[in-house]
Amino acid sequence: MVASAVLLAGLPTYAAPAKVDPPSVDLTLGPGGSATLTKKVTTPIIPPNPDIVLLGDTTGSMIDVLAGVAANAEAIAGQVMDTQPTAQFAVAQYKHHNDGALAFSVNQSLTGSVGAVHAATQEWVGQAEGGGIPASDFVNALYQVASGAIAFRPDSSRIVAWFGDSHSEDPSLGHTMGQAIAALKAKDIRVIAVPIAGTDGGGLDSLGQASAITSQTGGVMMPGTSPGAVAQAILDGLENLDATVTHQQVDCAPQLTTSLSPASKAVPSGQAVEFTETIGVKEGAKPGTYHCKAKFLVNGAQHDLVQTITVRVPGVVVHDVLTYEGKTVKMPVKLDKASTTPITVHYKTVDGTATAGSDYKAAEGDLTFTPGQLAKQIQLQILPDRDYEEGKETFGVEFTQGGTVIATAKVTIKEHNGGSCGASAIRLLDKDVVAAGSGKHGCDTDSSSVAAKKLGAGPVAVQVSAVSAKTGKGASSTSVGSVKITVLGQVVEIGAIESHATAACGTGKPSAGSRVGSVRINGSEVEVGSGPVTIPLPAGKLKLNSTTTTADSVTRRAVTLDTVLTDLVIGESRAGCVK
Template sequence: MNLIFSFKIFASLLGLVGTSARLAGRVAHNAQHVATRDLKLSPILFEATLFLGETASVSKRVTTPAIPQNLEFCLLSDATGSFIDDQANLRAAASGIAKRITAASPGALFGYAAFKDTGRKDDFVYSLRQTLTTDIKAWLTAINDLRPYGGGDTQDAQWDGIACAVDIKECPTDSEYYSDEDCGFTSSDTSRKVLVVTTDAPFSKDKDIQNNLESTTAALVDNGVVLIGLKAKGAGKELDYLAKATGGSIIPLSPDGRNVADAILMGLARLPTTVVPDPHCDDLIVTFDPSSVTVISGKIANFGESIEVKDDPSLRGTVVTCTVDFLNNDVSIGTQTISITVNDWCPTTVLDSPTERLGVNRWALLNEGDTDFETVEPKKGFDVGPGKAFGVGPGKEFTIAGTHGCSCAQIIEICGYGKGHLKFGCSISVMEAFSMETPMCEEGGGLVPAFPDV
């Protein structure tokens, strides 16, 4: 509390503190805040001075990561002979792809699978090469080991390959052309599951292919998997339909797949991503409108933040803090700190200066830096009975904390008391009334709230 020595000036200049207009002006003044900003979260620090029950409004900007957090990324490659050049470029680029993904989304899972066709020796509709893992070396080995060949017609087994990669239960049960495991997408509701499919051919309509647009779309949607299609010349429109149905995108591949790294990263950067504020606050009520925001990765999510001090009298005169994590797929991408100074009823305490003297059994705050009120005890007189003596003080003590930050001078102004208190200090009954949990003023032989409009 800042102590400002000037009772007379205070008494002459201060208006009626108990009125709504006065309180509204004080609220407006004290609601000023300090906000510190950074590149990802703005503001990252919010500071304000508020009364109990008062609310501050903050405009919040959260810049999302370039790639969603908690990423589960499975690459499904065309393993037919026409993709030999593309696979060579994928092998060359794979290490860089992994580094860039893990830099943007630490802990990302990597999987790898392939599809070909049916009807020829060594054909397969789906082959798992590496289940989802954080082991980048294992993922790179799987890519390096695949050598495309075969696939003699112009259509391939993408329908079954995609469905099998997402959910092995969707694979043909009577076929010899598939592996017995899918990519291994988790059941987590807080991860971003992505299947990236490369191809340069239309989807097969062969009788050995079990899945179609409807069943493959259902497999993707039911398992929460977004499809990103990397299409080289010769591919049909099927990937476009699947990408649109799952919130994914289509990225063109060059004839030899030389742009495969950029294409994969571009597709991941176009994914929708959701930010959810997660407050950790006990003494503040912190809410957001809207409660979550979905944007394209790397874009800004905007929130309206409301910060309210709980109506708890014990908080007056304290500083309360809390934090808010902004979650992307259950991973914090930024933490805001909130620091609120909760006003006493008298945020700025003035010193008392009785106009005549400090009276007997009267109370005043006299010295800068003091937190205890001073009084003058009566002189000791004669005994009037067992354990009693005329003139013995009441043994009371009053502190600035007990009077909610208000000195005697301020209590007089707030309650509208007469000149006697100005001359000699506040009486015991005045001090006791104002020191209640809800400050009270004496009026008409009873007590009334000191701040009826708050």
């Protein structure tokens, strides 16, 4: 009589899902910089993409065992597929060579159908006979599995889950145990052996054969198991296979250098391994964003264990500057993003129409930004010129890393002409949009104008029309036809705006004035007059006709919008006398 089957308990629920931690890395490094990271890979409790061969001893002494496994075959396959949905199963059996054609046979080739697996194991029960000799021919069966009887998928984790109750002939149908082990290893097939206790087969590992096969193939030897517990022992064996994790780096930008250590690491299934990776940026790499991937394989099989790496190389931000003879220029040098490692930038002046030694003092050196630092500055000495030179002269400053030019700036030297004038019709966030003159030295004739322009910053949107700025002959002036400012739901409409400033150097103090035609806020007229007015707004303050004076200069601003996030100036004229 066949013993009633014992339903298996199933896979444990405590195992963490397979993953890479962290799944992505974002670094900011300069050329020549590097960072060392720790990658933690949690392995799957069941090897990825498994091809599992259920190999059973179907001699007569195994009838109760076969009935138990067959009753649980669908549960075994289903529970494995819950963890690894791409799993496939094959079913094969072996007896003694005296049993002729049934000494080894394949009941079911690899399939993803749990129903087909169940049907194949039911064939075992119907064919459970033969044997009668305290030996079998599992050596031949394992050799055949590794030598083409099962068509394993190229990228699969290959496993034989084998159970029996007697040792094997050796040689077995012409194949030695050494040949069988060699064939299994050549195909990267690991063997789980489940010895059956309590039958008259004499013991699967009575000659140490099963222990040798499992140890040399990287498999696992389960403890002696009662006939009703074989199905659970098969699942337990699948979750106790060692997981060997290897890695490869793919799609890496040539500007990056990467290394991972160690090359491989083995842990029991479901446990985590750690790797140390060093990521570097080659000298001379230009500013930009570069990518790489670290792909991890478990027992040589893919499992979507990929970590993405993003490396950002900061760029250098510099701006052209305007200066005058005899002055010292402070040129800001900034990184567009902070680095996690020190960054060194080399700078060097380069002649243009201005020449080192006669117009400026040559300069060269290194700027080193410490981690997190964004801004530094260099000083450039402009030499005085005894002779008046019409127009402007220029020289450049080159910024390099590893010999690669990554930024340039131009220095323009202007001749003094006795006064200082500047006109800024529109300025937003300290950036002149429509302007003339330097505002520091020189009252050369200059002008700038636009018919209309839209601009904005943060919560502020601005529309202007008929905009102009002029300097010349010791004076500056601006005019704006109309202005519309939208800030946090409020609409400020301003009519014609004019401002002017004059520097009568040597004959009187600088003077300035401005006029604001009209002001409407959300459609309501606001009286402004010609004097200074401050109008509170929810977003800040609107100031009209403000004046700043010193002993030798004056600045008149027709309109100023002052908010926490944005400063807007419309109609600024400046004039002064150079000492």
